[in-house]
Structures are given as C-alpha cells and as structure tokens.
Amino acid sequence: METPGDLKFAESHEWARLNDDGSVTVGISHHAQEQLGDLVFVEVPEVDAAVKAEDAIAVVESVKAASDIYAPVTGTVTAVNEALADSPEMVNDSPFEDGWLFTLQPDNKDDLNALMDAGDYDSMVDNA
Amino acid sequence: MPDTLKTPFYDCHIRAAGKLVDFAGWSLPVHYGSLVDEHQAVRADAGVFDVSHMVVSDVRGESSVQALRNLLTNDISKLSDNTALYSCLCHEHGGVVDDLIVYRIEAAHFRVISNAATRTKVLDWFRSHGVGDTETSGAEELAMLAVQGPNAVAKVQSIVEHIFPTHPDIAALPNFGCVWLDDGFVGRTGYTGEDGVEMIVSKQQATSLWNALIEAGVTPCGLGARDTLRLEAGMSLYGNDLDDEHSPFDSGVGWTVDFSDDARQFVGRKALQAQKLAGSTYLRIGLELQERGVLRAGQVVQLDGSDIGVVTSGTYSPTLQRTIAMARVERAHAPAVNDSTSELSVVIRNKPVSALRVPVPFLRKT
Structure with missing residues (x-):
C-alpha cells in the first residue's frame, strides 16, 4: 500500500492529516495495522477532551495485544470515528481513509511540523 | 532474530x-x-x-512405571499400550511444576510431552526424582x-x-x-x-x-x-492459567488429580488431599465481557466493586465473536460469584467493565 504523501507521521506510527478547516484527522499507518494484525476493538477518546501531544488517548486492540495511540499534536478532540465500534477491522482494511480514529482541533497547527513526512516515515519503517 | x-x-x-x-x-x-x-x-x-x-522425553525401563506414578497427579496405571492421558506434575505444596501429556507406548516405555518454557525445570525435576533412563529429544x-x-x-x-x-x-x-x-x-x-x-x-x-x-x-x-x-476450548496454558504457586484445584484442573490408589504417594498428594477436603484457596472461572473491549491476563476481577481475583488468560474469541477469559478468584466468594444477581467486573485501564460468569469450556462442539 502506498503511503499518502499529504500525511505527517509520528514515530509511534500515527498519521495526521491537516484538513481545509484547520482540523487534523488521525489514524494509524498501514505498517502499524499490519504489525497489529486483525483488530477487534478500538477505544476512541471523548469528544471535547483536551489532549496533549504524545498523551495516550486511544487504544487499538488486536486479538493478541493492546496498543496505545498517542495524540500527535496538542489540541481538542472534535470528532471520533463511531463506525469503528462495530467495525474495528476498517482500520486493517483502510488505515488511511475509512479507518481514521479521531479528529483534533490543534492549539497550534505549526506543531504538525514536528512530525515526519511520508518519505521519512517510509524509510524509518524500511530500516526498522 | x-x-x-x-x-x-x-x-x-x-x-x-x-x-x-x-x-x-x-x-x-x-x-x-x-x-x-x-x-x-x-x-x-x-x-x-x-x-x-x-519437549519430548522417552522414559524407559523397569522403574519407569513406579517413577512416573510417583510424580504425576494422574495415574498412568490407567493406561494400556498406545493410549495417553493429561496430567499435572506438582510440588510437595501442591503448586504445578508443569502440565503434560504422557503416552504409554508399551509396558516399560512412556513418551512424555511437556512445555518448552519449562524445559530445564521439568528435566531437572525428573532427574532429581528418580525418573532414570530418560532420553530427551532436543x-x-x-x-x-x-x-x-x-x-x-x-x-x-x-x-x-x-x-x-x-x-x-x-x-x-x-x-x-x-x-x-x-x-x-x-x-x-x-x-x-x-x-x-x-x-x-x-x-x-x-x-x-x-x-x-x-x-x-x-x-x-x-x-x-x-x-x-x-x-x-477451555484448555490451560502453563505460565498463565497454571503455575508453581497454585494447585490443580485452584486452577480448574483438579480432575487430573487421582487419589483412587491409597498406596500411591505421589509428590504433592498430602497437600492436594488436604485441599480437596478443605477446599482450595482459589477457583477457576470463565468470564465473558458484557461490553466492548478485550480481556487480558493480569486484569483484576471485582465482585460488587471489591477485588476478588485476576484474569489468567483472555482474548477476543473469533468463533464466538465475544471477549472471553479464564480467571482465578478467591473461593470464599464462590457463592456470590455463582449468584447471577452479583455484579462481576474486570478492571480494564482503570475502568471496571461488566462481565458475566460463563462455563468453561467456552465453546462446546455439537
């Protein structure tokens, strides 16, 4: 699967997409879902929660293991992907689109610059 | 690697x-x-x-029957040639050293299959308890x-x-x-x-x-x-559901302990017989999560808000499409645990999540 070029990535394998309205959509990478295997449960944060960059704010669980999801930037949760409650496997099937986890309104959108771009993320994964 | x-x-x-x-x-x-x-x-x-x-160990020789009858909680004298049974191997205090399958190949040849993680411990246990003439295959x-x-x-x-x-x-x-x-x-x-x-x-x-x-x-x-x-299938995993500290009765495999031959003084018999009479400290139960989430080993089990035990194995069940777990709880709470009006829960990430007691095995083949 090709890594979309418009995304930014955290070392902990979350992706972040800056939307036109200034919000940021967050999910996990194709590589991350592949490592986790079949997802069976996703715990998303609460809407309106104030979160700090690198806080563990969500959990994805595969049959074998639970994995924390960290906020890529500081901000406020504006929406969560309700469809994952019934269909957590959407994260496996479509990690960069339908399998998004939540959106944040960042306190400062320049914080996104601290994240990796797609090319750097791909090299990090390839060299792991 | x-x-x-x-x-x-x-x-x-x-x-x-x-x-x-x-x-x-x-x-x-x-x-x-x-x-x-x-x-x-x-x-x-x-x-x-x-x-x-x-770990595959072939135990041979005239003394093999006596040595294995002296060590295993289950009684291999029940076996005829080309049959097998499941057993625990216990400490004197009743804790489980390992669980294993023993096949009787012939009267003086048994093939024992035990766990990889306990390899050294079990082979040392055999040696120090007179199971001689054992050929262990790497x-x-x-x-x-x-x-x-x-x-x-x-x-x-x-x-x-x-x-x-x-x-x-x-x-x-x-x-x-x-x-x-x-x-x-x-x-x-x-x-x-x-x-x-x-x-x-x-x-x-x-x-x-x-x-x-x-x-x-x-x-x-x-x-x-x-x-x-x-x-x-409700089968125990050594290191999770069975361990050195807990007896077969604590862990839901008391059926592997065979006291029927009074003369068979196997290692752990005294402690296990006392437990059988007085009741073991713990009870193995099955749980099914009532809300979304996944049960994992180590999570605390609560009864009406008080800690009573711990999950020993948990997973999402692909067949049942529900979350299931085996847990070890204090036997003192057995009446309440068995009472369907009691509120059982498991603490997942600091949050109690409602669980229901269910029979083990979770899956019954028709």
Missing part, C-alpha cells in the same frame, strides 16, 4: 510468510497473515501448527506438528503413505490413542478442542511432511491461533 533456536520447519515458515517471534527461545510464527483466518480454518477445516519446541532433531480441525484426520490419512511406508491407519486411532512407528509417532491429541493429531517425524522428513499437508489443503497456523483456539 539472534540466538533463537530454529525448528526443522523454519524454512517452511519463511516460505509461507510467517511472522516470526521469539517464543521460549524458539523462532516460531505468531501468524502467517491473519490469526482470525487461521483460527477459522481449524474450526471449519484443518490447520497445521509447528509444535517442535515442545526439538532441533525432532519435527513435531499438530494437525487439527474437523477434516484434519482425513487429510493426514490422505498423505500418510508418502511419509510413513507402513501406512498406519490414523483414522482408526481413538481419541487419546497413539501409534509408534519406526520412523515416527502419531497421537490423536491436540490443543484446540478439535479432532486431530500430533505427529513426530525425523528432521529429514520435516519439509516433505509440511509440503504434503499444505498440498492437501491444510492451513498453516501460528501461535496466535493456537492460543485463541485452546482458550475457547
């Missing part, structure tokens, strides 16, 4: 795109792409697991596969002549029966709750056996599916 041991099927796993992990020092596949697909293949058809990491020389599922036996039978020139009749083996071959071994045993066999061949035959099974349509399955399958 540095310093991990490779089973004779290592190259087969690589070719099948297995995701290898270190398991008790062995490099073994956790899955080959999808744990859930592998799990379902075993429930619906047939799957093959590399179990070469297990898994690097032996190739052992479990083929499990409703179609497993038929599929093994269809390829068996390529592997064993003597054409053993696998389908005729009873449950817990076994056959000793010049060039291998087949037992109708397993760890999935399905019909199937566990078979041992020489290292040289490993690849051809594996390839023949794959060609017969058997799905390669990893440690992940092995764990979800055994848990659905």
